[in-house]
Amino acid sequence: MKNRTVYLLQQFELRKLTSAETAELLDLTTTDEDGITAAIVDMMEAELTAEVVDHQKWAPVLNRIIAVDKPRAKKINKMLLFRWTAAAILLVALSFALLFNRSAEPERKHPRFANDVKPGGDKAILTLADGSNISLTDAKNGAIAGGQGIEIVKTKDGQLIYNVSGNSKVAPGAVNVITTPRGGQYQLIMPDGTKVWLNAESAIKFSPAIASADLREVELSGEAYFEVAKTHRPFVVKTSRQTVNVLGTHFNINNYNDEPAVQTTLFEGSVLVTASNKAVSEQQLKKVYLVPGQQSVVRNHALTVVPANMEEALAWKNGNFVFANERIESIMRKVARWYDIEVIYQGKITENDFVGSISRFKKVSEVLNLLELTQAVHFKVEGRRITVMP
Numbered sequence: 001m002k003n004r005t006v007y008l009l010q011q012f013e014l015r016k017l018t019s020a021e022t023a024e025l026l027d028l029t030t031t032d033e034d035g036i037t038a039a040i041v042d043m044m045e046a047e048l049t050a051e052v053v054d055h056q057k058w059a060p061v062l063n064r065i066i067a068v069d070k071p072r073a074k075k076i077n078k079m080l081l082f083r084w085t086a087a088a089i090l091l092v093a094l095s096f097a098l099l100f101n102r103s104a105e106p107e108r109k110h111p112r113f114a115n116d117v118k119p120g121g122d123k124a125i126l127t128l129a130d131g132s133n134i135s136l137t138d139a140k141n142g143a144i145a146g147g148q149g150i151e152i153v154k155t156k157d158g159q160l161i162y163n164v165s166g167n168s169k170v171a172p173g174a175v176n177v178i179t180t181p182r183g184g185q186y187q188l189i190m191p192d193g194t195k196v197w198l199n200a201e202s203a204i205k206f207s208p209a210i211a212s213a214d215l216r217e218v219e220l221s222g223e224a225y226f227e228v229a230k231t232h233r234p235f236v237v238k239t240s241r242q243t244v245n246v247l248g249t250h251f252n253i254n255n256y257n258d259e260p261a262v263q264t265t266l267f268e269g270s271v272l273v274t275a276s277n278k279a280v281s282e283q284q285l286k287k288v289y290l291v292p293g294q295q296s297v298v299r300n301h302a303l304t305v306v307p308a309n310m311e312e313a314l315a316w317k318n319g320n321f322v323f324a325n326e327r328i329e330s331i332m333r334k335v336a337r338w339y340d341i342e343v344i345y346q347g348k349i350t351e352n353d354f355v356g357s358i359s360r361f362k363k364v365s366e367v368l369n370l371l372e373l374t375q376a377v378h379f380k381v382e383g384r385r386i387t388v389m390p
Helices: 002-013 019-031 033-045 055-062 070-075 078-109 328-339 364-372
Strands: 066-068 125-127 133-135 142-147 150-154 159-164 176-180 184-189 195-198 202-206 216-227 235-238 242-246 250-255 261-268 271-275 287-290 294-299 302-307 320-326 342-345 353-359 378-382 385-389
Touching: 002 019, 002 033, 176 184, 195 202, 242 250, 242 261, 261 271, 287 294, 287 302, 320 328, 328 342, 328 364, 328 385, 353 364, 364 378
Parallel strands: 159 184, 216 235, 342 385
Antiparallel strands: 066 353, 125 133, 125 176, 142 150, 150 159, 176 202, 184 195, 195 216, 202 216, 216 250, 235 242, 242 271, 250 261, 261 294, 271 287, 294 302, 320 353, 378 385
16 A cells, blocks of 8 residues: 555656546545655655655645644654654645646636735835935935945945945934835945845834944844944844844844744854843843854743744745744734735634745745645735635
8 A cells, every 4th residue: 555655646746647546646645644644754764856755846845834733743853843744744735736636727717815915025215314215125226325434335236335435424423224114125234344134124223433433333123134243342233122232243133013022043153132121020031142043032021042943033034934833923924024914813713833934035825825725724815905714
């Protein structure tokens, strides 16, 4: 029986299944789920790259989303969890593909989504010290502002670069702000050489005199990844609930007001995270040093340190959504910010956690389709409004 299952899977990948074999394999996905999942695991472990487990061919399938049963997941070690999750993803995708082949015509007549929404892109507003605004989305490439020894340049790659001359005379009180809207992101090279990636619905505020300041200080709302230029002068990032002190390092701060926690993830160097008095209780720890691979979390009036999921923390910067045991409400907050949409909920929503990844540069329908493969959640799209349903 096992050899027969492997044969059917191989024929499925090679797109050589007959109608009878398609029906047989579809039946196995419901009557012998454990057997077909075990066969997929064996095929993955055997690394049959020449036939079925060609990672390039299977990558789109492996990226499909699956709801994970939390009690079971806790009992499985990380490697085993990955293998079985991947196999289960393949199983869900396989069932979907087989069913789709059978029902493609009715699906075309009754589309699930009346509208589609394109992904976000490089969009931002630069607010200068005099209060004037420049749309970085519309501005032409090249120098867009300057004066007092600083030239601000927009590149063809979607970066904003501050070029500082040796005789810069910027007033210390002057402030620039770069703001990304919902559906926007932008990359910045600050006057001191620090690189910043801003996620959607975020803002960074700083002085153009930061290149010569004894204390390099910025204010952040939303989410940003920093690669701080190394120097003896400290670099400080202030948010509404914490302060991060560094010299030269790489880290990510997620500080959205609609998220239950502030997360600071360290990739290189070291940082000191100090929670604000209003963010943590008086008796709680208020300062922690992070080493690479750690994440500080300010939540429920407490500051804690946990091992970081580096791939998940940096997914947005790398152009992806990555979900690691994540509730649908959390996923939809990310989707709403990136696609600039409204999300509402109808009925009893699943409490399952979701695992998976997909490019942020897909249309929203593709993201929602993958989530729907779990059968744990469904969606209706009307204009820029998404309704989440059981």
